[in-house]
Amino acid sequence: MENMCKEDLMELIQSTNFTVIELGLYLDTHPNCPCGLSAYEDHSRTLKRAVDIYERKFGPLTIYGVDSDTDWTWVETPWPWQKGCD
Amino acid sequence: METNCDNTQFDESEVVEASGELQAESCSSCGNGWSDDIRSGMWNDNGGRGGRGRGMRPCGDRPCGSRPGGVRPGSDRPCDDRPCGNRPGGVRPGSRPGGMRPCGPGNGRPCGGRPGMRPGMRPGMRPYGNGPRSTELGDGADLHSEWNCKSRVINTSDGRSMVMGCEGQTMSGCHMNDPMERLGDAFPPVMAFVPWQQWGDLYEPDCGLKQGTIFKDLNYIFCGTRC
Amino acid sequence: MWTYIKMLEFPVNIKTTNAALATAIMSQLGGPDGEKGASVRYLSQRYAMPDKRIVGVLTDIGTEELGHEEMVAAIITQLTKNLTMDEIEKSGFYQYYVDHTTGIYPQAASGVPFSAATLQSTGDPIADLHEDLAAEQKARLTYDNILRLSKDEPDVYEAIKFLRAREMVHYQRFGESLRMMQDNLDSKNFYAFNPAFDKGATCL
Numbered sequence: 001m002e003n004m005c006k007e008d009l010m011e012l013i014q015s016t017n018f019t020v021i022e023l024g025l026y027l028d029t030h031p032n033c034p035c036g037l038s039a040y041e042d043h044s045r046t047l048k049r050a051v052d053i054y055e056r057k058f059g060p061l062t063i064y065g066v067d068s069d070t071d072w073t074w075v076e077t078p079w080p081w082q083k084g085c086d
Numbered sequence: 087m088e089t090n091c092d093n094t095q096f097d098e099s100e101v102v103e104a105s106g107e108l109q110a111e112s113c114s115s116c117g118n119g120w121s122d123d124i125r126s127g128m129w130n131d132n133g134g135r136g137g138r139g140r141g142m143r144p145c146g147d148r149p150c151g152s153r154p155g156g157v158r159p160g161s162d163r164p165c166d167d168r169p170c171g172n173r174p175g176g177v178r179p180g181s182r183p184g185g186m187r188p189c190g191p192g193n194g195r196p197c198g199g200r201p202g203m204r205p206g207m208r209p210g211m212r213p214y215g216n217g218p219r220s221t222e223l224g225d226g227a228d229l230h231s232e233w234n235c236k237s238r239v240i241n242t243s244d245g246r247s248m249v250m251g252c253e254g255q256t257m258s259g260c261h262m263n264d265p266m267e268r269l270g271d272a273f274p275p276v277m278a279f280v281p282w283q284q285w286g287d288l289y290e291p292d293c294g295l296k297q298g299t300i301f302k303d304l305n306y307i308f309c310g311t312r313c
Numbered sequence: 314m315w316t317y318i319k320m321l322e323f324p325v326n327i328k329t330t331n332a333a334l335a336t337a338i339m340s341q342l343g344g345p346d347g348e349k350g351a352s353v354r355y356l357s358q359r360y361a362m363p364d365k366r367i368v369g370v371l372t373d374i375g376t377e378e379l380g381h382e383e384m385v386a387a388i389i390t391q392l393t394k395n396l397t398m399d400e401i402e403k404s405g406f407y408q409y410y411v412d413h414t415t416g417i418y419p420q421a422a423s424g425v426p427f428s429a430a431t432l433q434s435t436g437d438p439i440a441d442l443h444e445d446l447a448a449e450q451k452a453r454l455t456y457d458n459i460l461r462l463s464k465d466e467p468d469v470y471e472a473i474k475f476l477r478a479r480e481m482v483h484y485q486r487f488g489e490s491l492r493m494m495q496d497n498l499d500s501k502n503f504y505a506f507n508p509a510f511d512k513g514a515t516c517l
Contacts, residue, residue: 018322035285081387298478310461
């Protein structure tokens with residue numbers, strides 16, 4: 001994961017993020033399901049790691065992830081609907 | 087002793103509460119929340135009484151994995167070797183491959199199953215599916231009042247559980263041959279019931295994103311065409 | 314409160330312009346059964362919902378719908394980005410263009426602006442959940458209609474297919490929420506009282 005390029009890492013984040021959201025909705029109505037809880041834990045762990053690497057290397061994904069030692073990169077990286085940044 | 091419509095006899099004292107039999111919320115095979123006792127007493131497709139069986143929903147000539155009411159046009163959902171009426175991704179209790187389900191620890195209850203009572207219920211509330219007591223049936227629980235039918239669950243002398251209906255009346259037109267209509271106590275009228283999703287097979291994340299869901303059971307594609 | 318993630322839930326990267334398709338897809342932005350309506354509906358209903366698990370469902374689905382609204386806006390932005398005046402005049406898009414250029418404005422394909430009159434938050438859990446089930450089916454069918462129109466635009470088709478699938482999953486979750494609400498009530502009479510408002514029911 002550490003050596004992935006920006007596009008591949010973003011793909012991984014999008015698919016894992018979606019999986020976590022989907023599992024979250026399932027667990028809202030099945031809060032005691034061990035299978036769901038276990039899958040949620042696995043994918044959340046992967047997501048956190050992927051987001052850490054992405055934000056460190058390529059820029060913030062949330063306003064909380066800005067490395068403020070440099071510039072205010074929050075407004076510098078492309079916005080998601082601007083072509084070429086997905 | 088009382089006499090059934092077909093002249094078999096049953097012991098009135100063995101009348102059981104419909105409510106007490108209907109606490110098995112989840113059914114991994116049918117996925118429709120029917121308890122074994124109720125299902126085993128179901129009328130078969132020819133209108134006669136069903137014997138005590140495994141209680142699968144009658145399939146008639148429906149293809150494996152298809153829904154009552156027929157196969158969806160353009161449906162491409164694979165059936166594999168599921169027994170007729172079984173849900174995709176579902177595993178019947180007692181035949182559990184792969185360890186994916188059921189989930190409930192120690193009780194074999196599949197994810198999506200519910201015990202009779204739930205935490206937070208207020209005193210005096212009845213658990214889900216706990217309809218009128220069978221001895222009270224007929225008091226606002228007539229399934230088909232226009233036919234003057236009254237139904238109740240009874241245990242017969244030969245050990246069967248049956249849903250009795252329309253005593254002394256013809257069964258035709260009463261909807262009593264429709265298995266779905268005989269669940270009046272589990273699914274009372276004037277309310278909608280969506281089946282619980284059971285934990286099943288998942289897509290890998292990249293495929294799930296493309297499909298729009300990670301759950302294979304919830305993936306219903308669109309293939310409509312005007313011409 | 315909400316945090317924004319600088320990422321679309323599903324990637325949108327459309328390489329061609331298509332003003333007519335943009336007009337049709339506009340309905341999923343600000344139309345009667347669109348994503349903005351869905352998010353407003355669910356996020357409004359959650360305050361009166363007595364069951365905390367169903368509050369979770371409404372919050373999480375309402376939040377996801379905000380992300381879908383963003384996706385639809387991204388689709389429209391990309392479909393109209395490089396429109397020529399000739400394309401604007403001939404496609405029918407000129408009616409939107411004259412008031413909004415190629416900006417994003419929440420309205421239906423018919424031009425009717427977004428309105429909360431198309432949704433309800435009744436303060437009655439059973440009514441609200443039935444409203445939500447219907448809303449998801451209406452959104453699903455709107456996406457069916459858009460899919461028929463976008464068969465020749467694979468980039469659009471894939472994004473719409475994703476959004477359509479989400480509606481069905483949301484329908485399932487609202488159905489399960491309704492089951493949870495039924496569990497909280499007496500099946501002898503689900504309608505004896507409003508659990509969000511009444512303290513008890515003398516007829517039970």
